[in-house]
Amino acid sequence: MIDSAAPEAGLQPFLHDTVICLAAPSFALSSPDGQLRGTGVDGFYDQDRRLLHTLRVLVDGLEPEPVDHCSPGARQAVFRAMCRDAADPTSAPWLLVTRERAVRHPGDEDLGDVVRLHNVGAREVRCTFSVVAATDLADVATVKAGAATDDVPCTPVDGADPGVRWLCPQDKSRVVLRALPGPTAAHPRPEPEIVLGGGEHPGRAELRWELVLAPDEEWSVQLLVHGKTTTVAGYPVPPRRPAPWATPEVTGHPRLAALLRRGLADLEALRLADPEGTTGEREDQFVAAGCPWFLGLFGRDSIWAARMMLPLGTGLAGGTLRSLARRQGRQDDAFTEEAPGRILHELRPAETRHGHGGMVLPARYYGSVDATPLFVVLLHEAWKWGLAESELRRLLPHAREAMGWVARAMGPDDLIRYGKGRANGLLHQGWKDSPDAIRDSEGRHIEPPIALCEVQGYAYQAATGFCDMLTALGAEAAEVTRWRERAERLRAAFHRSFWIDEPDGRRYPAIAVDADGHPVSGPASNMGHLLNSGILRDDKDCRHIAEALVSDELRTPWGIRTRSARLAGFNPFSYHGGSVWAHDSAIAVHGLASAGFLDEAAVLLDGMLDAASHFGYQLPELYAAYPSSRFDRPAPYPPSCRPQAWAAASAALLCSAMLGIEADAPRHRLTVRPIAPSLLGLDSPYSVRGLRLGNHEVEVRVDVHGGADVLGVDGPGWRVTAFGPPTN
CATH class of the missing domain: 2.70.98.40 (Glycoside hydrolase, family 65, N-terminal domain)
Incomplete structure (x- = not known):
């Protein structure tokens, strides 16, 4: 039987x-x-x-x-x-x-x-x-x-x-x-x-x-x-000290409070510590990517989780940055794909063989195109949220080396690309890294060399943030000018190469540009990562992306599909070809809110909270949404990690999106642009208490009309701006 x-x-x-x-x-x-x-x-x-x-x-x-x-x-x-x-x-x-x-x-x-x-x-x-x-x-x-x-x-x-x-x-x-x-x-x-x-x-x-x-x-x-068991030298160990973040209190929004409570508990269980970063009272902690398949230091995943958690303190960001800086690339190595300045993709206890395709990954592997610019983005954002200047100065040389790698990755067309690595390594090196992740509207697989749309956004944001940090620390003007020029070349190349105009008047950025410089057709969720990057030129560009994200092709009742449901090869249970990823959708929500599309952000936020309710408020790594009204709940993606770092940290990012909070601690500025309770389906005020901005404990209270009060940020020179609801 x-x-x-x-x-x-x-x-x-x-x-x-x-x-x-x-x-x-x-x-x-x-x-x-x-x-x-x-x-x-x-x-x-x-x-x-x-x-x-x-x-x-x-x-x-x-x-x-x-x-x-x-x-x-x-x-x-x-x-x-x-x-x-x-x-x-x-x-x-x-x-x-x-x-x-x-x-x-x-x-x-x-x-x-x-x-x-x-x-x-x-x-x-x-x-x-x-x-x-x-x-x-x-x-x-x-x-x-x-x-x-x-x-x-x-x-x-x-x-x-x-x-x-x-x-x-x-x-x-x-x-x-x-x-x-x-x-x-x-x-x-x-x-x-x-x-x-x-x-x-x-x-x-x-x-x-x-x-x-x-x-x-x-x-x-x-x-x-x-x-x-046998492990590589310097492999992470269990942490000895408490979690390096605050635990905020959300009132007036029970579903978001439940999601944040569960997300922080999951992140607490995912914590690891760098054995080389434990001195006295300090312990360099980070969060592992996910259980059970990725329970270790993963550059992209650990960085994104730390970015999402910045409103709860800079401790996790600092530990993540220092742990990755110690393992930053120093030499060229074809097997590990290490290169000078490159940030680690993953750290395993030992060399591993994956699946039946013959893929072999070393214990220390560098095969990602996005972890390196994201390292610089995290450093800049952590500084904006209150990371000490002494830490910024300590990590700036690593950021400079990372930007050197970014400069070398820019091709003659000024785009950041990844090429074909070794035959038994990863084929794709963005966050959608499965073998069939990059396909055009006809379902054809697109192979490297490839320039991914979100990577151009990350690299632009890294370049502009790097310039900001250099200027603040009094670096030579020539270095700042050089990076500003590179950033503008990258931005121009993006707008020259990525936009696709459909016959029906729709316009959206392609998921990628192929080896021949052609944009890869077919709407994909990657475009949501561009909204916060600064690479878009104006509100019109943002609106094109917002319209694409909330279209029936990409939006489900519970988040954003990775690939349009109207395209050949769409599959709601495909890892990157139609499923819904929690972090990907949360990034879209946050980007829409930051760009002023509060109605669209509120609808997506509500959908994600509904999805969370079907999973006991533990958002899994990814899940499926059938393109049919016959199913009134998301379906599990059975092999997905649970808990998973950036899915758990998405709760903090959704909280940030709801508040519309933006920090600039070095310049003593804080801005909030909250989503009104009515857009969130609430009929009463809500508040979040226990946020961290440098040494300040911050509370944001939002009244029933969408007006905000900010408490806890005071002192000479501070400027707090609280935007009320938009007026017609």
């Missing part, structure tokens, strides 16, 4: 029903009943390696029947089940089984479960309780590919506490499972019998207890998992 729930070998496992416990870099994945059966993504993980893929709990050889589960926090889950007797006409349970899972940071506590058995019957019971465990010690890339793996052989552990050890012969990674008395052990219990599998199952271990439980008696055991 075929198990229809089991994925076919070679397919990426689904995650949408998976229960996830996370404390980066450790996590646990299981089905909703808590059992780990050695299929799909099941397992306890640490440092991108699966420590156990099987941890089944059995009573008299059978799995208890699941009842429910809950997640008290990002690191925890509780599963409840029962055992029943077919001979009992009432079908009442005789045994309740509770499984409490906790993922802790290494050095704090081991990963693992506490299993509690409670005899709820009226008579004494005798039963065999057993735990079956096994592992393949597979890396996350292998799990993601759905590839077949072999189990690792196991041996018993000597010592006071019974246990089992698995050792990987290739790299000496190892994992130990120990069974300790649980918190409800009232008196000594028999030690478990350990049975190691043989023949077809050399890596399987079974721990068995013969139990006698009186009525209402409980028994428990702790199953602790400890692993030791």
